[in-house]
Every structure is written in structure tokens, then in C-alpha cells.
Amino acid sequence: MNAEQILFILFGAVSLIGAIAVISFRHPIYSALSLIVTFFAQAGLFVLLGAHFVAAVQVIVYAGAIMVLFLFVIMLLNLGTLSVKGAIGTKLKGFAIILGILLAAEGIYIAMNALNDTAVASAEPAAITTTTYDIGELLFSKYLLPFEVTSLILLAALIGVIVLVKRDSQEENQNR
Amino acid sequence: MSLEYYLVLSALLFTTGVIGVLIRRNAIIIFMCIELMLNAANLAFVAISRSLGEATGQVFVFFVMTVAAAEVAIGLAIIVSVFKHRQTINVDEVNSLKG
Numbered sequence: 001m002n003a004e005q006i007l008f009i010l011f012g013a014v015s016l017i018g019a020i021a022v023i024s025f026r027h028p029i030y031s032a033l034s035l036i037v038t039f040f041a042q043a044g045l046f047v048l049l050g051a052h053f054v055a056a057v058q059v060i061v062y063a064g065a066i067m068v069l070f071l072f073v074i075m076l077l078n079l080g081t082l083s084v085k086g087a088i089g090t091k092l093k094g095f096a097i098i099l100g101i102l103l104a105a106e107g108i109y110i111a112m113n114a115l116n117d118t119a120v121a122s123a124e125p126a127a128i129t130t131t132t133y134d135i136g137e138l139l140f141s142k143y144l145l146p147f148e149v150t151s152l153i154l155l156a157a158l159i160g161v162i163v164l165v166k167r168d169s170q171e172e173n174q175n176r
Numbered sequence: 177m178s179l180e181y182y183l184v185l186s187a188l189l190f191t192t193g194v195i196g197v198l199i200r201r202n203a204i205i206i207f208m209c210i211e212l213m214l215n216a217a218n219l220a221f222v223a224i225s226r227s228l229g230e231a232t233g234q235v236f237v238f239f240v241m242t243v244a245a246a247e248v249a250i251g252l253a254i255i256v257s258v259f260k261h262r263q264t265i266n267v268d269e270v271n272s273l274k275g
Binding site: 008020045046099101107130139150165 | 179180184186188190192194196200204205208209212215231232238242246248249253256265
């Protein structure tokens with residue numbers, strides 16, 4: 001067993017345990033912290049796959065910005081007591097978990113078998129590291145239009161959030 | 177490590193997210209589970225990108241992350257404004273759109 005396999009098992013186990021912890025904890029704060037652990041473990045997996053840029057963005061954007069937003073909202077709403085009654089009945093929960101296990105079995109089956117005949121499986125596993133240069137070159141040539149659309153998505157999100165918040169403050173002013 | 181192991185891990189992480197959406201009724205935790213599913217898809221993208229030896233998969237990860245950031249910003253703003261009006265974020269109690 002070489003170092004890459006050991007690291008894969010380590011990061012994979014941590015990310016999976018973190019993911020299960022996200023859906024198991026009663027209190028949303030603990031779920032959010034478990035999600036950060038999962039994101040860091042996945043950044044490790046990205047490094048193992050030679051995707052250093054994606055790993056850095058994973059830590060900065062997901063574990064940094066997005067999770068701070070989650071934690072901020074959880075603390076703002078102070079949800080500690082509400083989460084206790086936030087679970088569904090045991091019978092439904094068992095049904096959901098059975099469906100989930102079926103979905104996992106399908107996913108594993110596809111991962112193990114369905115790719116056999118495609119170009120993905122026949123390609124030699126390339127041991128190259130993708131640099132930021134490669135990603136940037138693709139992003140600004142072949143995928144320039146999607147990249148520009150991305151900026152529109154961010155603009156729409158920005159305006160949407162401002163509108164959502166602004167309407168509330170106007171209503172509060174009317175109530176005074 | 178071959179591609180299959182990464183895809184299996186990705187499938188398991190995705191399934192965990194799906195189960196979370198199904199069994200939890202707290203809107204914020206449902207959002208976190210959606211993030212888990214998006215991340216599982218990212219893992220599959222990067223693994224296949226590595227297997228093919230080109231960077232296209234990682235470009236798509238970039239797009240997925242942008243959409244996820246926009247989605248979280250809007251979603252949390254909606255959750256905050258729902259909480260202001262209803263004093264709850266249990267998705268079973270927020271049902272005024274139900275026909």
C-alpha cells in the first residue's frame with residue numbers, strides 16, 4: 001500500500017464521516033463545523049488528484065466564504081432550540097435511508113461497471129498535475145461565454161439578495 | 177488510485193447529501209446537504225479530469241462553485257426573510273405555497 005492509497009483512505013474516510021455527521025447532529029452549528037471538516041478533506045482529495053487550484057479554491061470559497069455565511073446565518077437566527085423538533089418520523093426516516101442505500105448501490109454500480117466501454121475508462125491514468133495556467137487558458141478561450149455568464153449569475157445573486165433584504169427594511173419602516 | 181475509487185466515494189457523498197435532504201426538516205441543514213451533493217459532483221469532475229489528463233473538468237468545477245456561492249447567498253437571504261415573517265425555518269411548517 002503506497003502513500004497515495006493511504007492518503008486517499010484517510011481523506012475519503014474523514015470526508016464521509018464528516019458528511020454523515022452533517023446529517024446526524026441535532027444542532028445546526030455542529031453540522032456546519034462537520035461540513036467544514038468534509039470540505040477540507042475534499043481539498044486533500046483534490047490535491048491527491050493533482051488539482052491544486054481547485055483545492056485552493058475549495059478551501060477559500062467553500063470552507064472560507066460559504067461556511068462563514070452559513071455560520072453567520074445560524075448565529076443570527078439563534079436556532080438552537082428549533083432544531084430539536086426539526087426531524088421527521090422514524091418510519092419515514094427508515095424509508096428515506098433505504099432509498100438512500102438503493103441510490104448508493106446504483107451509484108457504485110455505475111462507477112464500477114458502466115464506464116468500462118467509454119473513453120474515460122480506456123484513457124491511460126495520466127499522472128500530470130493540472131496547473132492554474134491550463135485552467136485559465138481553457139477558461140478564457142474555449143469557455144469564455146460560460147465564464148461571462150458566470151459573472152451575470154453573480155450579478156443576479158447580488159441584486160437578488162439586496163432586493164430581498166431591502167423589501168424587509170422598507171416594511172419595517174412602514175410599521176414604525 | 178484508479179478512477180473507480182474516487183467515483184464510488186463521490187457516489188457515497190452524494191447519497192449522504194440526498195439522505196440528509198430527505199430526513200432533515202431544518203432549511204439550513206437542507207442547504208448544507210445540497211452543498212454536499214455539489215461537492216460530490218465536483219469530486220467526480222476532478223477525478224474524471226485527472227483520468228482524461230485534461231483540465232476541462234476543473235473548469236466545470238469552477239462554474240459549479242460559482243453557482244453554489246450564488247445559490248447559498250440567495251437561499252440564506254430567503255431563509256432569513258422567511259424566519260423574520262414566520263419565526264421558523266422548519267420546511268414542514270413553511271407551507272403557505274401549498275395548493
